[in-house]
Amino acid sequence: MLRLLKETQTSLARKLQLGAAVIFAALLLLVYLYTAFVLRHDPTLTDLGIRLQGPSLNHPLGTDHLGRDVLTRLMLGGQQTIGYSLLALAAALLIGTAAGMVAGYRGGWLDRVFMRIADGFLAFPDMIVVIVLSGLLGPGLHSMIIAIVMVKWVSYARVVRTTVITESKQDYMLAARTNGLSPARMLTRHLLPHIAGQVLVLASLDLGKVILLISSLSYIGLGVQPPTPEWGAMLNDSRPYFQLAPELMLFPGLAIVLVVLCFTVLGDAIRDLYDVKKEVRG
Amino acid sequence: MNTSLLSVEQLTKEYKNGKHAIRGVSFSLEQGECLGLVGESGCGKSTLARCLLRLEPVTGGTITFKGKPIQQLNEKQLNPYRRDMQIVFQNPAAALNPRLRIRDSLLDPYNQYGRHMQHNYFSCSSRSAFVDELLEAVELPSSLAGRYPHELSGGQKQRVTIARAISIEPAMIVLDEPTASLDVLSQGAILTLLEQLQRQLNLAYLFISHDLAAVSRMSSRLLVMREGQFVDEFARQEMFAEDRHEYTKELISIY
Numbered sequence: 001m002l003r004l005l006k007e008t009q010t011s012l013a014r015k016l017q018l019g020a021a022v023i024f025a026a027l028l029l030l031v032y033l034y035t036a037f038v039l040r041h042d043p044t045l046t047d048l049g050i051r052l053q054g055p056s057l058n059h060p061l062g063t064d065h066l067g068r069d070v071l072t073r074l075m076l077g078g079q080q081t082i083g084y085s086l087l088a089l090a091a092a093l094l095i096g097t098a099a100g101m102v103a104g105y106r107g108g109w110l111d112r113v114f115m116r117i118a119d120g121f122l123a124f125p126d127m128i129v130v131i132v133l134s135g136l137l138g139p140g141l142h143s144m145i146i147a148i149v150m151v152k153w154v155s156y157a158r159v160v161r162t163t164v165i166t167e168s169k170q171d172y173m174l175a176a177r178t179n180g181l182s183p184a185r186m187l188t189r190h191l192l193p194h195i196a197g198q199v200l201v202l203a204s205l206d207l208g209k210v211i212l213l214i215s216s217l218s219y220i221g222l223g224v225q226p227p228t229p230e231w232g233a234m235l236n237d238s239r240p241y242f243q244l245a246p247e248l249m250l251f252p253g254l255a256i257v258l259v260v261l262c263f264t265v266l267g268d269a270i271r272d273l274y275d276v277k278k279e280v281r282g
Numbered sequence: 283m284n285t286s287l288l289s290v291e292q293l294t295k296e297y298k299n300g301k302h303a304i305r306g307v308s309f310s311l312e313q314g315e316c317l318g319l320v321g322e323s324g325c326g327k328s329t330l331a332r333c334l335l336r337l338e339p340v341t342g343g344t345i346t347f348k349g350k351p352i353q354q355l356n357e358k359q360l361n362p363y364r365r366d367m368q369i370v371f372q373n374p375a376a377a378l379n380p381r382l383r384i385r386d387s388l389l390d391p392y393n394q395y396g397r398h399m400q401h402n403y404f405s406c407s408s409r410s411a412f413v414d415e416l417l418e419a420v421e422l423p424s425s426l427a428g429r430y431p432h433e434l435s436g437g438q439k440q441r442v443t444i445a446r447a448i449s450i451e452p453a454m455i456v457l458d459e460p461t462a463s464l465d466v467l468s469q470g471a472i473l474t475l476l477e478q479l480q481r482q483l484n485l486a487y488l489f490i491s492h493d494l495a496a497v498s499r500m501s502s503r504l505l506v507m508r509e510g511q512f513v514d515e516f517a518r519q520e521m522f523a524e525d526r527h528e529y530t531k532e533l534i535s536i537y
Contacts, residue, residue, distance in 0.1 A: 171371040171376040175443070180364045180365065181390065189390075190379050193381035
């Protein structure tokens with residue numbers, strides 16, 4: 001009975017977490033749409049006469065050191081941070097999945113070459129490689145996205161490759177061969193469903209990390225360049241004024257934490273969704 | 283001219299490490315016949331099955347199917363022959379994709395070969411009707427079509443793999459220890475089902491097992507395999523003859 005209660009409680013707690021994450025994600029979407037169509041203030045227009053003001057009706061989160069509206073920059077910054085994270089992740093996911101599937105299924109020299117490249121990338125921490133690549137390619141948005149894709153595709157490719165190699169040896173794949181399915185059809189019909197769940201879970205958990213990566217790069221000046229608003233860049237801009245107006249760092253910091261948390265919870269939910277063994281018999 | 287459905291001459295399978303899994307075996311299989319292949323675990327039975335279906339490359343000998351040597355054909359050239367050669371594996375849980383519903387697993391061969399089918403046995407008026415027909419043929423309720431493999435028992439899963447194998451009305455099915463992972467009651471039911479289907483569809487079976495009782499029940503002829511080669515071949519009624527090979531006598535004494 002206690003066990004059942006505990007399980008129910010766990011389930012209820014998870015449902016509450018998921019509900020909160022979904023509501024937050026919906027709120028983010030609304031903010032995104034609002035930011036796309038309605039902006040009360042110019043996010044880049046400086047007005048030194050109203051710099052470092054506290055919250056007011058006109059500026060609900062106050063103004064920054066150049067007199068720009070913090071709320072507007074925060075909303076637009078979210079658009080940039082999440083948007084570019086999704087773009088980088090989608091590109092890494094597509095490249096990694098394709099490379100992993102081909103390497104795992106074909107095997108031989110192609111697989112060996114792939115593994116050596118993957119080992120090369122995995123020998124260093126993500127952050128170091130991204131900083132080096134961004135530095136080599138030059139600061140800026142495109143360089144940052146290319147650097148993130150170059151670092152992130154490897155982990156997807158490795159997961160996909162391992163799954164493909166393991167599943168290819170299963171009897172159902174041999175049965176698929178006797179049923180005349182082409183390699184492309186076997187990959188898409190039989191292996192992709194195995195891969196999709198794992199990759200989506202990995203991607204949803206990675207989204208938080210990529211957001212942190214983009215924010216970090218912008219924080220150290222290698223990512224989005226001023227005056228474009230971005231959460232990491234906003235943190236960096238506000239650093240000298242931390243003692244005078246700590247909320248300037250608090251708002252973008254809090255936004256990063258909440259968004260990363262939200263996507264992590266959603267990632268867990270997606271993992272559960274793809275675990276068919278958890279499905280209740282209909 | 284050789285008129286057998288399947289004719290194998292001096293088939294050899296050698297691995298890269300020099301180990302011989304199959305050492306020059308020869309046999310033939312006629313349309314509608316059930317040929318039994320017995321031997322202990324690791325003697326090369328399953329490797330032979332996979333070589334026959336070209337799921338593993340062979341290193342020597344010839345495999346003639348419907349009058350055509352197929353041992354050198356590539357996957358594309360092999361495709362028309364695959365329709366007539368199906369397999370039922372030992373472990374039904376591994377033979378069904380856990381991510382696909384039963385309906386989708388059953389439709390896999392049909393999606394590939396449905397256009398070329400003769401429709402001698404299954405009417406195939408629609409896909410859902412076809413799935414129902416297949417499930418009915420293996421005595422399963424149509425309500426299972428929407429389930430995932432893990433929601434079925436071992437016997438039900440094996441029936442599904444049999445349904446998948448017969449779905450495109452093949453000429454030959456390799457039964458690779460189809461009852462080995464089932465309980466005694468399910469074993470009997472599956473053997474009865476296989477006998478019925480063989481009569482109805484005029485199927486040729488290569489029945490592989492280490493269970494001499496099951497093989498002798500199903501097969502008119504038996505081959506005994508040991509360390510990659512045949513040591514004995516006989517008709518079912520000659521199983522207890524005095525001149526049987528010592529290894530065959532040993533197998534008989536165990537059962």
